[in-house]
Structures are given as structure tokens and as C-alpha cells.
Amino acid sequence: MTQMTTQTRQQRRYAVIGTGAIGGFYGAKLQQAGFDVHFLLNRDYQWVRDRGLVVESVNGDFTLPEVNAYQQPQKMPKCDVVIVALKTTANYLLPQLLPPVVKDNGVVVLLQNGLGAEEEVAQIVGSNRVMGGLCFICSNKIGPGHIRHSDYGAIELGDYGEGYRPRGITDRMQAIARDFNQAGITILDSEDLLASRWKKLVWNIPFNGLSVILDAKTDALIADRATRCLAEDLMQEVVNGAAAYDRAIAPEFVQEMLDKTVKMKPYLTSMKLDYDRRQPLEVEAIFGNPLKKAAQAGVRLPKIETLYQQLVFLDRRNRR
Numbered sequence: 001m002t003q004m005t006t007q008t009r010q011q012r013r014y015a016v017i018g019t020g021a022i023g024g025f026y027g028a029k030l031q032q033a034g035f036d037v038h039f040l041l042n043r044d045y046q047w048v049r050d051r052g053l054v055v056e057s058v059n060g061d062f063t064l065p066e067v068n069a070y071q072q073p074q075k076m077p078k079c080d081v082v083i084v085a086l087k088t089t090a091n092y093l094l095p096q097l098l099p100p101v102v103k104d105n106g107v108v109v110l111l112q113n114g115l116g117a118e119e120e121v122a123q124i125v126g127s128n129r130v131m132g133g134l135c136f137i138c139s140n141k142i143g144p145g146h147i148r149h150s151d152y153g154a155i156e157l158g159d160y161g162e163g164y165r166p167r168g169i170t171d172r173m174q175a176i177a178r179d180f181n182q183a184g185i186t187i188l189d190s191e192d193l194l195a196s197r198w199k200k201l202v203w204n205i206p207f208n209g210l211s212v213i214l215d216a217k218t219d220a221l222i223a224d225r226a227t228r229c230l231a232e233d234l235m236q237e238v239v240n241g242a243a244a245y246d247r248a249i250a251p252e253f254v255q256e257m258l259d260k261t262v263k264m265k266p267y268l269t270s271m272k273l274d275y276d277r278r279q280p281l282e283v284e285a286i287f288g289n290p291l292k293k294a295a296q297a298g299v300r301l302p303k304i305e306t307l308y309q310q311l312v313f314l315d316r317r318n319r320r
């Protein structure tokens with residue numbers, strides 16, 4: 001593993017709320033590139049404070065022997081950009097975690113899967129201080145302060161407008177994109193965050209859900225004719241949900257996601273990893289909220305509903 005020295009630039013100051021697979025990886029990349037980054041930790045606090053972060057990455061391993069580690073948000077400096085990389089199941093903590101850390105003119109960037117979290121955060125910090133990012137990455141925290149990045153890495157970044165009205169490409173999005181680019185992370189612009197969130201669900205709903213219910217990796221799910229067909233039906237329902245909000249997802253996109261899964265290294269989805277570790281599943285963000293949104297627009301998504309009901313059962317039983 002190579003050790004990188006860091007040099008702090010006088011630029012935007014970053015906070016990372018939730019230093020796991022996603023927060024640990026992107027936060028470490030930003031610090032490695034010289035940005036001033038402050039990490040909020042939970043169980044790994046003492047370890048990371050004493051030993052820093054280790055990143056094993058397909059693009060090159062590195063360690064950060066010293067990071068700004070905190071256990072309480074009140075001890076953190078106010079930051080320009082606050083990256084939320086908790087599991088959505090911990091978002092109920094955000095009313096306590098965010099206010100001490102976000103500058104008055106700062107912005108919260110939610111790097112999480114699912115739908116609806118921006119609306120919740122807008123209630124806390126105001127709708128003009130929220131952005132969302134969809135992470136196209138395979139990353140995992142394999143030990144305290146130890147992240148393994150095994151594939152992909154881009155983020156699709158979109159600005160949030162009240163009620164998910166499309167914001168187009170804003171200056172602050174571009175500024176953050178420049179920082180991430182400098183850190184070697186590809187940023188894809190989203191002009192319409194709601195459309196991007198529905199599109200990401202085209203993959204997450206079938207594969208996160210089925211991997212848990214059927215106890216299978218992506219390669220097995222895509223190789224079998226029955227499960228591939230089920231995945232395609234579920235994808236089509238996501239397309240119908242998006243259409244209820246006038247977000248058209250092209251039929252070729254479904255095919256593209258199926259082809260991508262064929263080519264992917266066999267992958268244990270993050271929901272399956274959580275299930276195996278008996279951690280709470282992101283059932284509401286990834287399934288419950290899209291179902292609610294679709295229902296509000298008068299659309300039922302019956303196969304997704306079936307998946308949701310089974311996941312709720314498994315999640316409850318798993319944690320008993």
C-alpha cells in the first residue's frame with residue numbers, strides 16, 4: 001500500500017456524516033487531493049482517530065494516517081459541503097447531526113440510495129440547502145476505518161428544488177463537481193434529481209430486493225431465465241412509477257441495466273450484505289417511498305409491493 005501525503009487547500013470545507021463504504025471512500029479521496037475534510041464516526045471513532053483511514057481501491061490503494069475524526073457533530077467546524085453517507089435507516093438522526101455542521105450558506109449532499117431523503121433533509125436545513133448524489137460504485141467497509149473499493153466510482157449529482165422540481169445544472173453543483181474531479185472522482189450532471197433517483201431504482205429495486213429474498217448474487221439472478229424475467233418486470237414497474245411523475249425512462253435503459261448486470265463482477269448487493277450482518281435494511285428508502293410516491297400519483301406497482309412486503313417481514317425477523 002502506498003502512503004500519500006496531504007496538503008490542505010484553502011477551498012470548500014467538507015464534512016462527512018457517516019464514514020463507511022461511501023463516506024470513507026469519497027471523503028478519503030477528497031482529503032488525499034488536499035481538501036479540508038472532517039469525518040463524523042460512530043463505532044470506529046477511536047480507531048480512526050488513532051490510526052486514520054485505509055483505502056484499498058481498484059484505482060490504487062492509499063492510507064491517510066491522520067484524519068479529522070469526531071464523535072459529536074457539535075465538535076466539528078461548520079462546513080461548506082456536508083456529505084451524508086449514513087444508511088438511510090439512520091436518517092432519523094439527521095435533525096441532531098446536521099444543524100451544528102452546515103454553514104448558513106452551505107449545502108448538504110445526500111449520497112444515499114432510494115427516494116425521498118432530500119425532502120426530509122429540506123425540512124431540517126431548508127430546501128435551498130440540499131443536493132443529492134447517486135453513487136455508481138461497489139464499495140464496502142471491511143474493518144474499522146478500512147474501505148475496500150472494488151468497482152466503478154462515479155457519482156451522478158443533482159441539485160434539489162422544493163418538491164423535486166428540476167433545477168438544471170447549478171453553479172454550486174459545478175463547483176462541487178470540480179472538487180470531486182480534482183480528487184479523481186467522475187461526476188455526472190443530473191439536471192433533474194427526481195428523474196435520476198427513479199432511474200437508479202431501475203437497478204436497485206430488483207437486484208437489492210431479490211438478492212435478499214432469494215439469497216443470491218447478481219450473476220445467479222441474471223443467469224436464470226425466471227429471475228431475469230422477474231427483474232425485468234420489476235424494472236418495468238419502476239419505469240411506470242417514474243412515468244407517473246412525467247419522468248420518461250427509455251425502454252433501452254432497462255435493457256442497458258440488464259446488460260450491465262451480465263457484465264458485472266458477481267456482486268453481493270449492499271442490501272444483502274446488511275441482511276447477512278443483521279443490520280437494518282433500507283427498505284423504506286428503496287421500496288416503501290417509491291411505492292408511496294407512485295400511489296400518490298394514482299399508480300400501483302404490484303410486483304414491487306410484493307417484494308416490499310417480503311422484505312419488511314425478513315428485516316423484522318432478522319433483527320429480532
Ligand SMILES: NC(=O)C1=CN([C@@H]2O[C@H](COP(=O)(O)OP(=O)(O)OC[C@H]3O[C@@H](n4cnc5c(N)ncnc54)[C@H](OP(=O)(O)O)[C@@H]3O)[C@@H](O)[C@H]2O)C=CC1
Nearest residue numbers: 018019020021022041042043085086112113135137138139
Ligand atoms: N456501498 C456501496 O457500494 C453503495 C452504497 N450506496 C448507498 O450509500 C449509502 C451509504 O451506504 P454505505 O456507505 O454502504 O453504508 P455503511 O454502513 O458502510 O456506512 C454508513 C456509516 O454510517 C455510520 N454511522 C451510523 N450511525 C452514525 C452516527 N450516529 N454517527 C456517525 N456515523 C454513523 C456507520 O458507522 P457504524 O458502523 O460505526 O455505526 C457507517 O460507517 C446507502 O444509502 C447505500 O445504499 C449506494 C451505492 C453503492
Ligand SMILES: CC(C)(CO)C(=O)C(=O)O
Nearest residue numbers: 135136137138152203270
Ligand atoms: C449498481 C451498483 C451495484 C454499482 O453501481 C450500485 O450502484 C448499488 O449497489 O447501488
